[in-house]
Amino acid sequence: MSTETAPPPPAVAPAEPSTFRKALRQKRFTVGLTITLLVVGFVIFAPYFAPYGESEVVGPPYSKDGFLGTDYLGHDVLTRVMYGGKEILIIAVFGTILGMALGTAIGVIAAYAGGWWDEVIMRFNDVVLAFPQILLALLVLTAIEQPSAWILILLVGVSHAPRVARLARGVALGIVSRDFVIAAEALGEKRSRVILAEVLPNMNAPLLAEGGLRLTFSIGLVGSLGFLGFSTDLGAANWGQMIQENRLGLSTQPWAVLAPVLMIAIFCIGTNLMADGIAQVAQRGEN
């Protein structure tokens, strides 16, 4: 009866599967993941199978030659589509990663520091937040003649950061007041370790969901910038730019516009479904 006698091996609840595993059980997430992987695969490998060269003129402009016809300069549209996703993909992905990292850092530090620091950081954040995302990017881009890829990545990242920071701070606020964080404080853990080991691992589900959503926005943002004529190489194929270049021929050769639009749309749907799936898992975890 006493506690000295060895207790029988307790029946332990099954291990909590990781967010990713839980998400995999969701149709929404798996469909989204499949679509996204297909698009990414297409962007990476399609150029090797393209029927023509990226800037090769294959016929008269807006003709029906080839599978999807030709564009305003007589390039093959299918070839252009096959080549044109690389810039969007790279800038969107790295821009999102940068924005997430920056935003999470700002939000978590603000929540953990609290008080005066929180106030200053978040008010500054609000100032940046007041600019519409695309406006902030345009403001800088108009000053630069030919943006390089890293400037675009930086712009996408910085324009995401304050939005991510808002969310990260909200999530972190609920965690920094929990007893296990206070326990780490009482032990005298370094502040950086408290953030990295105690706070961050408990925010991964909402952050992953936000990341997926931000990726969707990034694709749209980079596409829009391309449409407005901001891309690393004006001669290269770029889905966003293709829409702008070929919009005059919309009635005679709709595929030159529709093909890149569809690619962007499918990509966005894929990443958005993924984000949605993770968000549902994250929400269920909280209940």
Added chain:
Amino acid sequence: MTATTHDTAAERVPTGGLVVEDLGVTLTGRDVDIVDDIDLVLKPGEVVGLVGESGSGKTTVGTSLLGYARAGALISSGKVLIEGRDVLKMPWKEVREVRGEEIAYVPQDPASALNPAIRIGKQIVELLALRDIGTTESRMQGARDGLAEVGLPNDDEFLSRYPHQLSGGQVQRVALAMAFLPKPKVLVLDEPTTGLDVTTQAMVLETMAQLCRTYGVSALYVTHDLAVVANIADRVAVMYAGEIVELGPKESMFRQPSHPYTRALLDSIPHLSQARALTGIPGRTPAPGARPHGCRFHDRCAFVVDACKESVPELRPFATDHEVRCIRAEEIGTWDMSRGTVPDADPDKQREVILSVEGLNVFYGRKRVVYDVSFDLAAAEVVALVGESGSGKTTISRSVGGLHKDWTGTISFEGDALAKSARQRSAVNRKRLQYIFQNPYLSLNPRLTVEQIVKRPMELFGIASGKKATDRVIDLLDQVALGPRMLKYEANRLSGGERQRVAIARALAAEPDVLICDEITSALDVSVQGSIVALLEGLRRERGISMLFVTHNLALVRSIAARVEILQAGRVVEAGSVVTVMETPREEYTRQLLSKSPSID
């Protein structure tokens, strides 16, 4: 009183009560029973206490009486008869009428049951309108009468308050008033006093018992607290793993408990009148679907024989009105209430003070919450800080532990004055003073494994690292009665009691001299509390660790502490050795606390 209320009062002739027959609740879609084979009779005017630990299915039984099962569960068999009519067979419209009018329910957390945006008076009037009681003019008066019955003010000022403007006890009494207003025949109370202070609890219980007797209402009082049941119930039903294991009149249940589980529960409860060596029940409550065959308690029972594992024992008569579900009830001897009593801590023992608090004032912003508190703690001694919520007991412990830094005064540890916050203190002081939190569900990082959690203080204070640290973790887990199997588990896979053991192991990993225990058993079941207290007592004796033990439970203080500080509104009102303070309290407040504390002795 208006004519209408007179009429309804006159109509209420105590009849019927409630009969539960062979009730079973299963998980939807799976053939797994949450509770089964529940037979229970509530006679008119009778209060039946339904006692069980978490996971026993007591709340499921409670809500089943209203024909309700929570999402994911299904009432699969049995009858709930009120005046011969089966609640479970009624069409839902009729059930809606029965709920509230004939069978009322008082939830555990009434604050969440009242609409925070509607004034109290209006909520009660709405209830009366919904139940078609009285006329538009008389309903406001009805609300006033209802509030008067539960001892609340009923002037316009009170009626126009919002729920958040009431105290916890007042909200609970409003909930009681609302349950009683439609004059139900049966009342189901689901742990209505959990989370209330002892004085408020005593008041609510008194009100409830009085109303039940006046109106001949039968009540099912669902609780985990045997001591409360001992104070208010006429009969007691003890549940374990979805079954009633023992059922009988209160006197007979506490004089001769016959089921080993009931006895184990009683053994784990501290008494007000005498210190006891508390014991827990080994193992943990099986979840639905994982319950053992045969007698469900057999794998944790001290009296188990092979026959127990073979078939499910029937609930059978043992004495007059006293039934038990154990095949060996006659063979296991009699039970003695004074079992396990030990001498109180010696008040005249030599004390070697290691921690002293002098003139402590604590603030939250501009608000002062602790006034000039002084006490000290000697080596291998347990000092209890006792008080109701808002008395500042936790605030004091947090200031001592360096978790709250807005204080003035001196806290010195072996002569060194301690800095205000843990970060400003030296590593040695941080190491020697360890804090254990109230809620083990919040105090362990759910993402880390038990090994990582317990190892961290050793690495941080340079006590051990690598393989040596892992060995020490296994050692510590063994000391807190957890196996090495736990090492790789994440904290969220453990039960509450196991988590609290891990939290204790983490504190011990730093090799502390003082443990600050902030209500560390209040979130746990009594049997788990018993084993945790036994563990702490062992640590104190073997390692000479001192403890500052914060609690609101005076009976627990008697069993664990040597000295006690009684706190009221941020001031120490009485202090001294436990025996002196509890046997011969000088202050009115202490006497009041003692008399209101529920206890089984």
